[in-house]
Amino acid sequence: MAVFCSNCGKSLTDDARFCSACGRPIYVAAPVYVQTRLIRPREGRMIAGVCQGLANNYHWDVVWVRVVTVLATVFSSGAGLIAYIVFWLVMPEEPLALPPVTTYTQPNGS
Template identity: 55%
Template sequence: MNGPLLRPRYDRKIAGVCAAFARAYGWDLTLTRLALVLLVFFGGGGLLAYVICWVVIPEEPLALPYAGTYPPPPVGYPPADYPPTNPPAPPPSV
């Protein structure tokens, strides 16, 4: 198994069930979708299995940055005169 069984928020056609299985088990996504279509048309239980998986498999969490993923700010940041005490003068009008 390559990862958790989670329905992705992107790269999905209907609900992401096929994409979830393809990612979790390292299968080809196109072949996974083709197998589902064959199950729906010839097996009869493919549609019911898809709907059950749609309800049972959780959706992937939102991608939020973790603390520590950004480099630390440079030393002396913000500058000592921030915010500036004397803002620049406006340009002269013509």
């Protein structure tokens, strides 16, 4: 991928951190995350997996999601609890991981 300085337009190498012509730092774009469908995972959940699912999907720390949920429940007269229940009903649960299917062949015996 060709990299160009945004200040002077000089062509740079892919591993350059500064422009060799003007000295301006080169910023690499943050990695792009593909947003997937919200699901409630089976691993790491405490009650129904809503907070864990939100944290997984948006790349947040699950502890902070749980703290915000509790604070929203306490300080909004239960609106956080209602939102949690709505997410519980709307978010599908992660499908079970099934073992690979093996075909059984009858041994030829006489």
